[in-house]
Amino acid sequence: MSFTAPYSIRHATSSTPIPKSQAKEVNRGRRPRILLVTPEISASDHLAKNGKPAPCVKAGGLADVSALLFDSLAESGADVHVAIPHFRSLFQLGPKGHSRRLHLCQDREFSYRRSVYDGCAQSNLRAALAFQRDVIHYVMPRLQPDLIHCHDWMTGLVPAAARSMGIPSLFTVHNLHDERDSLGHIEDRGIDAARFWENLYFHQYPGSYENARNNNSVSMLASGILAADHMNTVSRSFLGELAGGDHPTSWAITDAVRGKLGAGRAHGIVNSLPSSISPKQDPHLSHRYDASNHVSGKLANKLALQRALGLEEDEEAPILFWPSRLDPVQKGCHLLADMLYRLVSDYWGLGLQVVFVADGPYRETFEGIAKFHNLKHRIAVAGFSESLSRLGYAGSDFMLMPSAYEPCGLSQMIGLRYGSLPIVHSTGGLRDTVTHFDPQQNTGNGFVFEHYNPQGLRWAIDEAMRFHMRPQAERKAQVSRIMTQAAHDHSPASMVDQYMEIYRKLLQPQSA
Numbered sequence: 001m002s003f004t005a006p007y008s009i010r011h012a013t014s015s016t017p018i019p020k021s022q023a024k025e026v027n028r029g030r031r032p033r034i035l036l037v038t039p040e041i042s043a044s045d046h047l048a049k050n051g052k053p054a055p056c057v058k059a060g061g062l063a064d065v066s067a068l069l070f071d072s073l074a075e076s077g078a079d080v081h082v083a084i085p086h087f088r089s090l091f092q093l094g095p096k097g098h099s100r101r102l103h104l105c106q107d108r109e110f111s112y113r114r115s116v117y118d119g120c121a122q123s124n125l126r127a128a129l130a131f132q133r134d135v136i137h138y139v140m141p142r143l144q145p146d147l148i149h150c151h152d153w154m155t156g157l158v159p160a161a162a163r164s165m166g167i168p169s170l171f172t173v174h175n176l177h178d179e180r181d182s183l184g185h186i187e188d189r190g191i192d193a194a195r196f197w198e199n200l201y202f203h204q205y206p207g208s209y210e211n212a213r214n215n216n217s218v219s220m221l222a223s224g225i226l227a228a229d230h231m232n233t234v235s236r237s238f239l240g241e242l243a244g245g246d247h248p249t250s251w252a253i254t255d256a257v258r259g260k261l262g263a264g265r266a267h268g269i270v271n272s273l274p275s276s277i278s279p280k281q282d283p284h285l286s287h288r289y290d291a292s293n294h295v296s297g298k299l300a301n302k303l304a305l306q307r308a309l310g311l312e313e314d315e316e317a318p319i320l321f322w323p324s325r326l327d328p329v330q331k332g333c334h335l336l337a338d339m340l341y342r343l344v345s346d347y348w349g350l351g352l353q354v355v356f357v358a359d360g361p362y363r364e365t366f367e368g369i370a371k372f373h374n375l376k377h378r379i380a381v382a383g384f385s386e387s388l389s390r391l392g393y394a395g396s397d398f399m400l401m402p403s404a405y406e407p408c409g410l411s412q413m414i415g416l417r418y419g420s421l422p423i424v425h426s427t428g429g430l431r432d433t434v435t436h437f438d439p440q441q442n443t444g445n446g447f448v449f450e451h452y453n454p455q456g457l458r459w460a461i462d463e464a465m466r467f468h469m470r471p472q473a474e475r476k477a478q479v480s481r482i483m484t485q486a487a488h489d490h491s492p493a494s495m496v497d498q499y500m501e502i503y504r505k506l507l508q509p510q511s512a
Contacts, residue, residue, distance in 0.1 A: 041057055048099075159228040286394075287304075416489075
């Protein structure tokens with residue numbers, strides 16, 4: 001979709017849409033102005049033009065999606081801008097300043113941080129309010145965007161403010177995390193919420209402004225969903241799971257999602273990886289490869305991975321790779337911990353090795369298992385680094401992602417591109433991107449278990465090990481098929497086209 005043609009759009013500071021005939025006259029020759037509001041973003045090619053530094057402020061997949069959307073919109077002809085907190089400790093501005101499209105929100109609360117999210121919930125909430133205060137009172141009035149696209153709970157108040165200004169908005173849910181605060185405290189932090197309080201989601205029906213201000217609490221995530229014109233999650237299955245109350249989240253979020261679904265304004269759009277993430281061009285690998293020569297390529301990277309981590313150098317050893325955050329609440333670490341020693345013991349003859357390249361509270365648990373059983377030559381635990389993680393995908397045969405819930409997940413998509421077949425729990429984005437392998441039908445791309453317990457995970461790993469013991473020619477053909485398919489599935493163009501279709505609807509007056 002191109003944004004070079006004029007669109008009939010409503011005026012940014014009016015609560016009433018301009019009639020179509022007038023809108024065409026007002027906006028003739030002007031590209032639609034789109035504001036992305038996100039707490040994180042990866043390095044953007046368009047923000048880095050003319051020698052200006054592009055910030056890379058990343059905690060997860062949201063950063064990659066934000067950068068991909070920004071660059072794609074810029075290439076399509078939109079006048080696209082992005083607002084992020086000014087994390088001064090995470091990126092430096094050069095002598096040439098920064099792009100006019102980049103709006104850095106200022107506050108001491110996030111000026112000295114070493115990461116996007118702090119370990120303290122109250123600190124994160126203060127940062128979120130400071131960020132939104134700057135967006136609502138400075139960026140939006142100055143920029144006067146025609147459309148606002150907000151991401152996750154730290155932007156949850158912005159759609160309500162946008163609605164009061166007559167600006168259409170899209171709210172994207174990447175994660176389940178939410179924070180609550182009182183309207184009084186929100187206003188005390190400098191946000192004039194009195195003009196949009198009716199569009200927020202309160203714990204109890206407020207009745208009046210005074211009641212809302214003093215005796216109630218606001219859900220940031222539910223407010224973003226409720227107030228936005230459209231909302232989406234980052235996979236189709238996760239949208240249905242949220243509406244069904246399948247995950248440990250509040251009724252407010254479930255109710256808000258159900259409302260948007262009932263209005264036909266909820267969507268599931270699977271995230272995508274940049275095309276640059278590929279074993280054919282990855283600078284972190286010992287040996288680059290593609291679907292046609294993956295056997296030799298993955299073997300060279302396997303030996304490099306084993307040497308880097310102090311594992312036994314064994315060309316035939318199957319390697320299970322854990323790339324995700326070691327979070328026992330979401331990622332299913334305990335399912336593997338309960339069986340890890342038995343698993344390595346049962347496949348000792350095959351030389352099974354398990355590699356962790358990840359941070360999180362369960363890291364010490366896996367380190368303890370390896371040390372107690374004297375298995376450091378078979379179990380390697382390393383903190384996250386981008387280069388070692390990419391080598392893990394390239395050098396491993398299978399990657400583990402037994403998440404309790406997964407809004408989308410990018411790790412399984414990287415695994416498919418790199419020929420490390422995913423072993424996953426059937427949930428959210430994992431269900432939408434990984435199908436169970438069936439060599440007889442020549443279908444599937446991974447190993448999927450339904451029952452979220454150690455037995456379910458062990459069954460899927462056993463299935464993977466059975467595949468590993470098949471003749472090499474058969475394995476080569478199947479992995480080549482899967483890698484080739486992964487290079488085309490869930491492409492950036494497909495994801496961006498779906499977002500642009502929503503933008504198109506929002507930029508029309510009748511979408512009010």
